[in-house]
Amino acid sequence: MKPESEKYNKVVNLLRESKPVLVSSDDIEREVMNRLKRVHHSGLYLSEVVDFLFGWVYIGWVRRSLIAASIVLVFVFIYQQSIILKRIDVLSRQAVIIDKENVVTPSVEIERLLTVYKNSGGRFPSKTITISERQIKELMESVNELQIKYKELEELIEGDPELKKLIEKKLIEYNRLRINL
Amino acid sequence: MFFTLLLNKRLNSTIQQSILIDIKLIEECRGGNFNNFRKLVELTTPFAYSVAFRMLGNEEQAKDVVQETMVTIWQKLKKIKTAEVYKTWIYRVVVNKCYDQMRKRKRNPEFIADELTWALIANKVSEGASEALENSETSKIISLLTERLSPKQKAVFVLSDLEGMSNDKISEITGISKSAVKANLYHARKSISERVEKYI
Numbered sequence: 001m002k003p004e005s006e007k008y009n010k011v012v013n014l015l016r017e018s019k020p021v022l023v024s025s026d027d028i029e030r031e032v033m034n035r036l037k038r039v040h041h042s043g044l045y046l047s048e049v050v051d052f053l054f055g056w057v058y059i060g061w062v063r064r065s066l067i068a069a070s071i072v073l074v075f076v077f078i079y080q081q082s083i084i085l086k087r088i089d090v091l092s093r094q095a096v097i098i099d100k101e102n103v104v105t106p107s108v109e110i111e112r113l114l115t116v117y118k119n120s121g122g123r124f125p126s127k128t129i130t131i132s133e134r135q136i137k138e139l140m141e142s143v144n145e146l147q148i149k150y151k152e153l154e155e156l157i158e159g160d161p162e163l164k165k166l167i168e169k170k171l172i173e174y175n176r177l178r179i180n181l
Numbered sequence: 182m183f184f185t186l187l188l189n190k191r192l193n194s195t196i197q198q199s200i201l202i203d204i205k206l207i208e209e210c211r212g213g214n215f216n217n218f219r220k221l222v223e224l225t226t227p228f229a230y231s232v233a234f235r236m237l238g239n240e241e242q243a244k245d246v247v248q249e250t251m252v253t254i255w256q257k258l259k260k261i262k263t264a265e266v267y268k269t270w271i272y273r274v275v276v277n278k279c280y281d282q283m284r285k286r287k288r289n290p291e292f293i294a295d296e297l298t299w300a301l302i303a304n305k306v307s308e309g310a311s312e313a314l315e316n317s318e319t320s321k322i323i324s325l326l327t328e329r330l331s332p333k334q335k336a337v338f339v340l341s342d343l344e345g346m347s348n349d350k351i352s353e354i355t356g357i358s359k360s361a362v363k364a365n366l367y368h369a370r371k372s373i374s375e376r377v378e379k380y381i
Contacts, residue, residue, distance in 0.1 A: 005377065005378060007306060007374075007377045007381055008370065008374040008377050008378075010306045011302060011326070011373075011381075014305055014306065014322075015235075015319060015322060015343055016342070016345070018314035018318075018319045020234040020240075020243070020319060021316055022227055028222075028226055028230075028248055028251075029219065029223055031248055032222050032248050032251040032252060033219055033222070035252055036215070036251075036252060036255050060356070
């Protein structure tokens with residue numbers, strides 16, 4: 001298919017016949033020679049240095065390779081960023097949960113929840129009791145401390161029969177009061 | 182034995198003369214003979230200007246391109262393998278400089294198409310003008326017809342339809358394949374043809 005028409009041919013012929021006329025060719029020659037003299041006398045061909053350093057960018061296959069490499073790098077960067085963002089998102093969610101535990105379940109609240117759990121015979125849904133590692137550690141320490149004190153007290157009572165009798169008597173009275181209540 | 186290159190030059194709008202560039206002159210310049218380079222500049226400038234002017238459609242920019250081309254020629258003349266490839270090489274340098282100029286111009290477009298220019302083309306075409314156009318007229322017409330072409334299409338159109346080169350030669354000068362030359366030329370002609378049909 002030939003796209004060019006008669007009018008097109010006329011216009012192109014007109015342009016072909018009208019060769020551009022260079023009126024001031026002497027000026028161009030003079031300017032070129034002056035520029036070259038300046039370069040010639042300076043001793044250092046800056047453009048040659050630039051060409052030597054960066055001339056390789058004009059090689060077709062190097063340019064295409066660089067373009068391909070830059071596109072690959074951009075995609076790798078985007079992929080990496082998306083993974084990082086995803087991980088940050090996951091981490092931030094975890095941090096929120098820990099924070100929530102600290103804020104929502106202070107030690108008083110945990111005691112209350114434990115009491116409820118104990119009284120309900122373990123039927124209390126465990127998911128609703130959320131405590132942090134630090135709070136569990138505190139709980140374990142206090143339980144241990146309590147056990148040691150209990151043992152010491154037991155030894156003390158065993159070693160003193162009068163004290164034992166007195167305590168047994170007091171306990172009976174206490175239990176009786178509780179039943180009465 | 183001296184070889185000669187035949188270069189076309191027009192001293193004025195109607196008279197065409199052929200210019201012979203002595204291979205010896207090129208070889209001497211390649212050897213660093215600065216004094217002989219003036220002669221080479223004098224012989225090369227007209228056809229370098231013709232290509233630059235037709236690609237850019239602007240006298241001042243074409244002159245700048247020619248100046249830069251000549252400076253580049255002097256700096257890189259030693260790098261060409263033989264003097265026989267001088268003409269092709271010159272065209273390649275000019276075309277590349279024009280690409281640079283077009284890239285600069287793309288950032289600062291200055292030509293605005295108007296009805297007067299279309300009227301001018303219509304007049305010239307209908308008159309069947311035997312006289313060649315003035316530079317300013319040629320500049321306007323070229324700018325108007327080629328403003329929508331890509332730099333490659335412009336180069337191929339100018340070298341093929343205005344400078345009368347073969348596709349092989351154009352491929353050698355522009356560094357694009359022959360099939361790409363044909364495709365670019367087809368699109369350039371189609372685009373120009375559509376504009377000519379639409380406005381004239």
